[in-house]
Amino acid sequence: MIEVQGISKRFGRVEAVRSVSFTARDGRITGLLGPNGAGKSTTLRVLYTVLRPDQGSARIGGHDVRKDALAVRRAMGALPHGAGLYPQLTARENIAYYGRLHGLTGAALNRRVDGIIDMLEIGEFAQRRTKGFSQGQRTRVALARALVHDPQHVLLDEPTNGLDVMATRALRQLILRLKSEGRCVLLSSHVMQEVAALCDEIVIVAHGQVAATGTPDELRQRFAESDLEEVFVRAITAVASRT
Amino acid sequence: MSRWWTVVRKELLDNARDHRTLASALLFGPLFGPIMFAVLISVVISQTVADVDSPLELPVIGAEHAPNLIAFLERNGVRVKDGPADLAEAREAVRSGREDVVLLIEPTYGERFVQGLPARVQLVQDQSAQRAARNVNRARSVLNAYSGQMRAMRLQARGVSPQLLQPIVIDDIDVSTATGRASLLLGMMTYFLLAAMLMGGLYLSIDATAGERERGSLEPLLTLPVSRSTLLLGKIAATCCYMLLSLAITLLAFSVALSFVSLEALGMSANFGPRVVVVGFALMAPFVLLGAALMTLVASFTKTYKEAQTYVGVLIVVPTLPILFAAFLSVKPTAALMTIPSLSQHLLMTALIRNEPIDVNFVAISVVSTLVIGALVTWLATLFYRREGLMG
Numbered sequence: 001m002i003e004v005q006g007i008s009k010r011f012g013r014v015e016a017v018r019s020v021s022f023t024a025r026d027g028r029i030t031g032l033l034g035p036n037g038a039g040k041s042t043t044l045r046v047l048y049t050v051l052r053p054d055q056g057s058a059r060i061g062g063h064d065v066r067k068d069a070l071a072v073r074r075a076m077g078a079l080p081h082g083a084g085l086y087p088q089l090t091a092r093e094n095i096a097y098y099g100r101l102h103g104l105t106g107a108a109l110n111r112r113v114d115g116i117i118d119m120l121e122i123g124e125f126a127q128r129r130t131k132g133f134s135q136g137q138r139t140r141v142a143l144a145r146a147l148v149h150d151p152q153h154v155l156l157d158e159p160t161n162g163l164d165v166m167a168t169r170a171l172r173q174l175i176l177r178l179k180s181e182g183r184c185v186l187l188s189s190h191v192m193q194e195v196a197a198l199c200d201e202i203v204i205v206a207h208g209q210v211a212a213t214g215t216p217d218e219l220r221q222r223f224a225e226s227d228l229e230e231v232f233v234r235a236i237t238a239v240a241s242r243t
Numbered sequence: 244m245s246r247w248w249t250v251v252r253k254e255l256l257d258n259a260r261d262h263r264t265l266a267s268a269l270l271f272g273p274l275f276g277p278i279m280f281a282v283l284i285s286v287v288i289s290q291t292v293a294d295v296d297s298p299l300e301l302p303v304i305g306a307e308h309a310p311n312l313i314a315f316l317e318r319n320g321v322r323v324k325d326g327p328a329d330l331a332e333a334r335e336a337v338r339s340g341r342e343d344v345v346l347l348i349e350p351t352y353g354e355r356f357v358q359g360l361p362a363r364v365q366l367v368q369d370q371s372a373q374r375a376a377r378n379v380n381r382a383r384s385v386l387n388a389y390s391g392q393m394r395a396m397r398l399q400a401r402g403v404s405p406q407l408l409q410p411i412v413i414d415d416i417d418v419s420t421a422t423g424r425a426s427l428l429l430g431m432m433t434y435f436l437l438a439a440m441l442m443g444g445l446y447l448s449i450d451a452t453a454g455e456r457e458r459g460s461l462e463p464l465l466t467l468p469v470s471r472s473t474l475l476l477g478k479i480a481a482t483c484c485y486m487l488l489s490l491a492i493t494l495l496a497f498s499v500a501l502s503f504v505s506l507e508a509l510g511m512s513a514n515f516g517p518r519v520v521v522v523g524f525a526l527m528a529p530f531v532l533l534g535a536a537l538m539t540l541v542a543s544f545t546k547t548y549k550e551a552q553t554y555v556g557v558l559i560v561v562p563t564l565p566i567l568f569a570a571f572l573s574v575k576p577t578a579a580l581m582t583i584p585s586l587s588q589h590l591l592m593t594a595l596i597r598n599e600p601i602d603v604n605f606v607a608i609s610v611v612s613t614l615v616i617g618a619l620v621t622w623l624a625t626l627f628y629r630r631e632g633l634m635g
Contacts, residue, residue, distance in 0.1 A: 051631055083463045100249040101464075
């Protein structure tokens with residue numbers, strides 16, 4: 001479970017995230033939905049301990065991101081936005097490198113790497129250097145890398161960005177599979193349809209604040225709108241008028 | 244420890260597969276210096292040594308007008324040969340570099356000489372040609388000697404002491420020996436060693452920091468349960484490995500290249516055998532940590548690969564500055580100077596190549612001081628790597 005309580009983060013004079021709170025439960029897919037620059041990436045960066053929050057706290061699997069960053073990192077796998085691979089290493093080597101840095105060695109490491117390569121259907125190009133991979137292939141390898149230590153929590157920042165229809169479809173099926181395995185999946189997106197199709201719980205973020213949270217149905221009811229897109233627009237404009 | 248080693252291994256493998264990195268680290272950097280050095284020394288040797296021993300070949304136009312002068316020239320080690328047809332051709336021959344100098348004796352020479360008037364000869368030369376300067380001077384001094392002899396004879400014939408015309412005597416004492424020149428070259432040798440060493444780690448240090456960020460592989464790396472210090476120390480250690488390899492190759496290349504050059508001709512002992520390679524490696528190696536940490540620190544300040552290349556490229560010059568300073572002021576090794584990295588390596592290395600005794604205390608000071616400063620810069624780099632702005 002991921003619990004976020006009132007985190008704020010500012011860069012100089014820009015307040016990127018203001019007192020954001022939400023909860024992402026195990027066995028569910030939670031989506032951070034918001035326009036570009038809403039603070040989704042900053043929130044995720046605080047959660048995967050690359051940034052420290054100025055205020056508030058967040059816990060992943062019970063570990064505090066401020067006090068026990070290493071435990072948080074062990075408990076989750078992250079796919080940052082535009083995550084790059086090492087072009088001179090093969091797909092398998094890229095994945096194994098992360099496995100080793102997670103403390104896996106020997107036969108256990110090989111088992112995990114082989115398993116994740118099977119699961120993400122990377123086998124075909126696992127022994128090739130990642131230089132010249134398509135965006136879809138790169139995303140799959142980056143995701144495999146993030147999952148190599150079998151984390152309970154999976155954080156994905158705009159995972160479908162730059163993917164074609166087939167790759168997007170494959171990725172969605174994979175995210176649903178992670179959910180069915182009982183993992184806690186938190187992903188960000190600026191595409192409403194994607195979040196609607198995939199997420200059990202939606203956190204609408206705008207101007208660094210949470211505009212609304214709930215299941216798609218709850219949100220429709222609360223805003224008395226049958227169209228989620230309208231919900232999205234109204235939630236965002238409501239925040240904009242408040243600030 | 245095991246994670247640190249994982250990072251070291253990955254960086255070594257990653258960069259070993261990049262041909263550009265490999266070529267610059269282990270080929271161009273280490274081989275450029277020794278090859279250039281060998282060529283340079285060969286040229287210096289051929290100039291200094293050959294010129295003194297060989298007789299001066301002097302093309303003369305109008306030799307028939309001055310038989311006595313020609314006889315004098317030949318007595319003084321000048322091999323007179325037939326020159327070009329006329330002044331125009333002589334000019335062309337000198338300008339094109341076919342001849343260093345041509346002597347032209349005017350037809351009126353004999354007549355004026357007999358009358359006691361200044362007899363004229365022309366020395367065709369190109370003063371911008373460094374290579375020819377030596378031969379021009381030799382020709383001029385032989386002519387001056389003849390002129391002086393004639394002057395003395397004429398004065399004596401008239402009962403005047405030739406010494407009257409020489410109020411002062413100037414004796415030139417030239418202390419520039421071949422060894423002096425050689426020591427300047429020796430200074431350059433440590434320069435090449437340092438430069439090749441830094442070049443060896445240059446690409447890796449940039450790739451592991453600015454390159455990692457530019458590729459977007461830094462952010463996911465920082466989400467792993469490994470401290471940033473461990474990551475950075477791994478990267479610095481990998482850089483050190485490349486630098487040590489580069490240093491070893493450079494030393495070996497020097498050893499091989501200099502075995503083809505006869506250094507004895509310059510008064511240098513050709514002392515670049517296996518012992519110098521091994522001891523030299525030990526003397527220079529402590530500098531690796533400092534160099535790697537400096538390059539990594541600077542590269543992690545920058546945002547892109549290109550920017551990093553610019554700054555680190557400038558940085559490579561910095562450790563060579565003390566060597567320049569030492570070359571100009573020709574400092575002697577002292578305990579205080581041994582605390583300065585790069586300068587201490589330079590002084591010890593120079594002493595080693597010159598086959599001079601090396602003070603063990605000096606070596607200890609040099610090694611400890613360089614390692615301590617290297618550790619300090621490494622610590623600074625890890626501090627810097629921990630800040631949030633690293634993400635860019």
